[in-house]
Amino acid sequence: MPSPAIQTENLTKDYPTGFLHLKKRRSLEGLTMQVEEGEAFGFLGPNGAGKSTTIKLLMGIIFPTSGTAQILGRPITDVEMHKDIGYLPEQPYFYDYLTAAELLDYFARFYNFSGAERKERVAKMLKKVGLETAGKIQLRKYSKGMLQRVGLAQAILHDPKVVILDEPMSGLDPIGRREVRDIILELKQQGKTVLFSTHILTDAETLCDKVGVIVGGKLQGIGRPDEIVGLKTQGMEILFEANAGNAKSTAILARAKKSGSRYSLRVSEESVYEALDELKAAGAKIASVSQVKPTLEEYFMHLVGKDRAQAAAVEVSDNK
Amino acid sequence: MSRIFSVAVNTFREAVRDRVLYNLVFFALLMIAAAIFVGQISLEIESIIIVTLGLSAISAIGLLIAVFTGVGLVSKEIEKRTLYALVAKPVRRWEFLVGKFGGLVLTLAVNTVAMALGLFLALLFVKRSLGPADVTTLIAVYFIFLKIAIVISLALLFSCFTSQLLAILFTVGLYIAGLFIYQMRDLSGSKLSPATQLFFTWISYLLPNFENFNVMAAAAHGKAVPGSLIWQNTLYAATYCVIVLTLASVVFSRRNLK
Numbered sequence: 001m002p003s004p005a006i007q008t009e010n011l012t013k014d015y016p017t018g019f020l021h022l023k024k025r026r027s028l029e030g031l032t033m034q035v036e037e038g039e040a041f042g043f044l045g046p047n048g049a050g051k052s053t054t055i056k057l058l059m060g061i062i063f064p065t066s067g068t069a070q071i072l073g074r075p076i077t078d079v080e081m082h083k084d085i086g087y088l089p090e091q092p093y094f095y096d097y098l099t100a101a102e103l104l105d106y107f108a109r110f111y112n113f114s115g116a117e118r119k120e121r122v123a124k125m126l127k128k129v130g131l132e133t134a135g136k137i138q139l140r141k142y143s144k145g146m147l148q149r150v151g152l153a154q155a156i157l158h159d160p161k162v163v164i165l166d167e168p169m170s171g172l173d174p175i176g177r178r179e180v181r182d183i184i185l186e187l188k189q190q191g192k193t194v195l196f197s198t199h200i201l202t203d204a205e206t207l208c209d210k211v212g213v214i215v216g217g218k219l220q221g222i223g224r225p226d227e228i229v230g231l232k233t234q235g236m237e238i239l240f241e242a243n244a245g246n247a248k249s250t251a252i253l254a255r256a257k258k259s260g261s262r263y264s265l266r267v268s269e270e271s272v273y274e275a276l277d278e279l280k281a282a283g284a285k286i287a288s289v290s291q292v293k294p295t296l297e298e299y300f301m302h303l304v305g306k307d308r309a310q311a312a313a314v315e316v317s318d319n320k
Numbered sequence: 321m322s323r324i325f326s327v328a329v330n331t332f333r334e335a336v337r338d339r340v341l342y343n344l345v346f347f348a349l350l351m352i353a354a355a356i357f358v359g360q361i362s363l364e365i366e367s368i369i370i371v372t373l374g375l376s377a378i379s380a381i382g383l384l385i386a387v388f389t390g391v392g393l394v395s396k397e398i399e400k401r402t403l404y405a406l407v408a409k410p411v412r413r414w415e416f417l418v419g420k421f422g423g424l425v426l427t428l429a430v431n432t433v434a435m436a437l438g439l440f441l442a443l444l445f446v447k448r449s450l451g452p453a454d455v456t457t458l459i460a461v462y463f464i465f466l467k468i469a470i471v472i473s474l475a476l477l478f479s480c481f482t483s484q485l486l487a488i489l490f491t492v493g494l495y496i497a498g499l500f501i502y503q504m505r506d507l508s509g510s511k512l513s514p515a516t517q518l519f520f521t522w523i524s525y526l527l528p529n530f531e532n533f534n535v536m537a538a539a540a541h542g543k544a545v546p547g548s549l550i551w552q553n554t555l556y557a558a559t560y561c562v563i564v565l566t567l568a569s570v571v572f573s574r575r576n577l578k
Contacts, residue, residue, distance in 0.1 A: 059408045062576040079412050087408035093401050095330070097337040109326040110409040154405060 003073035005162050005193035006035040011067035013053050027053045029217045035195055040188045042204035043197040045214040046304050051197035052090050055166045059087050086160035090167045092151035096140035100131055100150050104157055111158045125153040144171035163187055165196035220303045234292045236272045238265045242284035252282050323411045324419040331423020343381050347435050350377055351442040366446045371540040374439035375460050382428055382468040390475025391487035393420045398577055414569035424472050436461045453542030460539040466557035467533045473564040480572040498530040528560055
């Protein structure tokens with residue numbers, strides 16, 4: 001059975017705090033998860049949840065307090081494994097005295113490409129991220145969005161099997177975001193494993209095969225975006241048009257919400273036919289009937305709210 | 321090896337683009353001024369002044385660059401987060417460190433060679449010819465370069481675990497202490513207790529001994545330097561740099577980059 005592309009087991013990270021570094025703040029707690037090969041995995045969580053900490057641990061930028069992790073079946077301490085990994089740091093910053101082409105050429109040297117191969121790859125990547133005309137400008141003159149694009153180019157420069165992107169949409173305008181989304185989809189189509197962190201839920205919903213939600217340093221849920229929020233229908237929504245001219249319609253309109261020229265009415269699955277009969281009798285024109293499912297955003301907000309409530313409770317009990 | 325070379329070349333490129341080599345203009349002006357004014361003094365001492373002034377300037381400028389650029393070699397990369405993308409490449413942390421060291425040594429080698437050329441041109445201007453006695457000046461320049469290499473390694477070590485300001489203080493402190501090694505080993509005439517004297521003797525062997533690298537007086541007076549001192553100093557500098565870089569690698573390989 002092939003090993004997962006990314007695997008972590010009880011990965012924990014404490015940061016020392018205070019003047020003498022005697023106190024500790026737990027940033028990540030016992031993270032155990034798997035990302036299969038060829039999967040697009042979205043790592044979701046609010047700011048400071050532990051997303052970047054996890055990615056930095058995977059990339060060897062920081063070291064775990066306890067626990068282990070493997071990428072492509074090899075421990076994260078194995079530097080040679082980095083030949084098969086591409087990484088985009090959060091809010092990337094590069095040597096600003098170099099041009100984008102020079103930076104990519106410099107990074108390409110670590111993969112033992114020949115001079116001609118480097119030149120070809122650099123040109124290809126600059127074109128891919130829309131910087132072919134800005135390739136000879138020093139990075140100190142680049143905007144945040146342009147740096148993000150350079151960051152993406154250097155992450156996929158060597159055609160890695162696993163691509164890890166920390167907040168890839170950050171700092172990008174709508175066009176840039178669309179382009180990054182297209183690149184991620186392209187990588188997915190090529191069979192690459194893509195792990196990216198984000199707090200933009202629509203990106204995760206549209207791009208990911210699987211998502212992991214992390215809040216307060218703890219993994220709160222992992223699975224398919226629709227699976228994670230639960231497939232159970234929360235009821236039915238009826239959209240209709242009606243005139244408030246008679247007693248029957250007045251009664252039903254009191255229970256409905258007005259949105260534009262239409263009304264929406266939420267009812268349970270069992271009472272949908274009863275409600276439709278009632279609307280028919282009131283002379284309403286039915287526009288649509290659909291299932292109501294929780295969105296990833298609702299699920300996410302529920303978890304974040306729960307975590308904050310817990311933190312507040314701990315704070316209150318500490319103060320007692 | 322190619323990874324180390326790549327990091328070294330990039331470090332050299334950074335120094336050049338950050339206009340580190342602009343100091344050469346200052347040195348050239350100093351040598352031109354010295355050559356013109358010294359020519360009006362006694363013929364006997366003109367070469368002594370040129371050599372002393374030139375070697376002092378080569379040493380001071382080299383050391384300033386070594387300290388102020390050296391202490392930022394690693395800490396600046398961590399602060400600016402330029403290291404994140406690099407650490408994710410197939411490059412070991414020690415390879416990065418050796419590359420950074422090599423890049424700054426290369427920068428200062430170019431700088432020292434250029435300044436030495438300026439010094440010999442000034443000497444040629446005042447003396448009209450160069451003789452065998454001037455070989456000692458060349459050796460003195462080489463010793464300054466070795467001294468600079470040791471200072472770079474120390475600055476790099478401190479750059480791995482502390483702030484730039486503290487790294488400057490530590491490096492300069494060690495450099496100054498290294499100029500008084502023999503005094504530390506001979507404290508018999510002092511009022512210090514035997515235990516303290518022993519402590520200083522031990523410490524003196526750990527500190528970089530820069531006294532052996534100073535042949536400025538011999539160079540200024542055209543006196544020969546024993547050949548054994550050349551290879552002894554070369555071996556000493558190489559060994560010291562390797563030990564300090566090993567220590568730096570141990571420290572840096574365990575460091576969380578935040």
